[in-house]
Amino acid sequence: MKSVVIERPEVLRVQERERPQPTAGQVRVKVRYASICGSDVHIWHGHNPFARYPRVIGHEFFGVIDAVGEGVDAARLGERVAVDPVVSCGHCYPCSVGRPNVCSALQVIGVHLDGGFSEYALAPSGNAYKLPESIPDRLASLIEPFTIAANITAFLNPTGQDIALVYGAGPMGLTAVQVLKGVYGVKQVIVTDRLPERLAMAQDNGADRVINNSEISLAEQLAGIQPTLIIDAACHPSILPEAIALASPAARIGLLGFSGDTCAITQQSLTSKELSLFTSRLNSRRFPQVIEWINQGHIQPAKLVTHTLPLSQIEQAMTLFEKQPRTCCKVIIEMD
Structure with a gap:
């Protein structure tokens, strides 16, 4: 599979990698669309203090579940899902008071863990939210920024x-x-x-x-x-x-x-x-709320999208996002 890897600050590559296998409690998502965030650019340039290298970036992404790990209902295969990148332990003090976004052992997909600028990505099953058909594939990766x-x-x-x-x-x-x-x-x-x-x-x-x-x-x-x-x-x-x-x-x-x-x-x-x-910081399980807002027409993600480029042009897309703020807002990455 093709994956966008920041090998070290300032070094971005599209690499061929082995398709990951879900472990217990995980799902594998065949990614269809992802979108660029400023933090992706910061990781590229070495300005994100939380990133670990090498890293597959991308925390705003959407796709279809194509494999499940042990303990995950196989009926989820084929679900259209948006992925919450916030991975928390579930038992520390912040988690116990409903603040998993500042979990003591916080990990973020695309920052601490490999992310969604890839043909396939892994996520905890609870982080993959099934979407109604009313939300089109091309806009589904924008659920995450609205959760902020x-x-x-x-x-x-x-x-x-x-x-x-x-x-x-x-x-x-x-x-x-x-x-x-x-x-x-x-x-x-x-x-x-x-x-x-x-x-x-x-x-x-x-x-x-x-x-x-x-x-x-x-x-x-x-x-x-x-x-x-x-x-x-x-x-x-x-x-x-x-x-x-x-x-x-x-x-x-x-x-x-x-x-x-x-x-x-x-x-x-x-x-x-x-x-x-x-x-x-990030979001605290806000995906269902934002999905409902979009479904009811309260917010319009399409208004943010100015460009769509294929995965093969990721460096051009990242540069466009960073260098052209007058004409560029959200850039959607379409898997080749």
């Missing part, structure tokens, strides 16, 4: 009264916009970015207002509007202090991603407004 937005919004508890501000109109910011508007009915969603093409994408995904903060400060353009809910989907260290300053008293702020750089804030800036600060 589902996870942070579950903490933030948006309402129809909120004025939301989203930093960053990249794929993660756009999924958050769709969820805030389509699922929670937030009154106003404002998106800020420095690329006009990205801001146009934000409008197409449901943003009520977009602000280009490349030359005029965001505070000046908001003109006294105080957001009651803020999502940082850009994760530059300068954003959180600004978000705290702009936020309404009693607002909620969510961090959707991570940066290793230092960020300076004061306790007073938080407590004086009694702000709530939430962090989010």
Whole structure:
């Protein structure tokens, strides 16, 4: 089988590998479509602190179960499934309180374990979610990125009264916009970015207002509007202090991603407004929720897709995703 392997930082190969065999509790998925995430690019360049090399990358993927391991019902053969990449132990403290995404022994398919940029991939049977026919094959790999937005919004508890501000109109910011508007009915969603093409994408995904903060400060353009809910989907260290300053008293702020750089804030800036600060990593069993949202038409993954390329052009696809943010959002990889 063909697999996309990062042998070491900056070295990407499409290799021929032996088809993996499922062990007890696992299923094997014949992958049909996968999609590129920024973390895949970070692993390629050696910027993901959690990755181990060599690694078959890809944590957003869809396919059909074609083999099962011991203890898995053979009736699952032939199921169309999207795969949750979060693999947890099930018995540590985080798992016991419903937070398997920060399991003490966390492994992520495509980061710690071989992933879905391959003709075949393995996953725990419980991580392979059967899909309704209403979700087309080509869009099914996009369930995973929407689970990230589902996870942070579950903490933030948006309402129809909120004025939301989203930093960053990249794929993660756009999924958050769709969820805030389509699922929670937030009154106003404002998106800020420095690329006009990205801001146009934000409008197409449901943003009520977009602000280009490349030359005029965001505070000046908001003109006294105080957001009651803020999502940082850009994760530059300068954003959180600004978000705290702009936020309404009693607002909620969510961090959707991570940066290793230092960020300076004061306790007073938080407590004086009694702000709530939430962090989010991956997703905590949000696949069924997102599948239902898509099935009901609350979110529209197709709005994110700008390019589809075959597996044989993976390096071109990764470069396109990384280098062309003005014209590229989500890139779908089709198995040759």
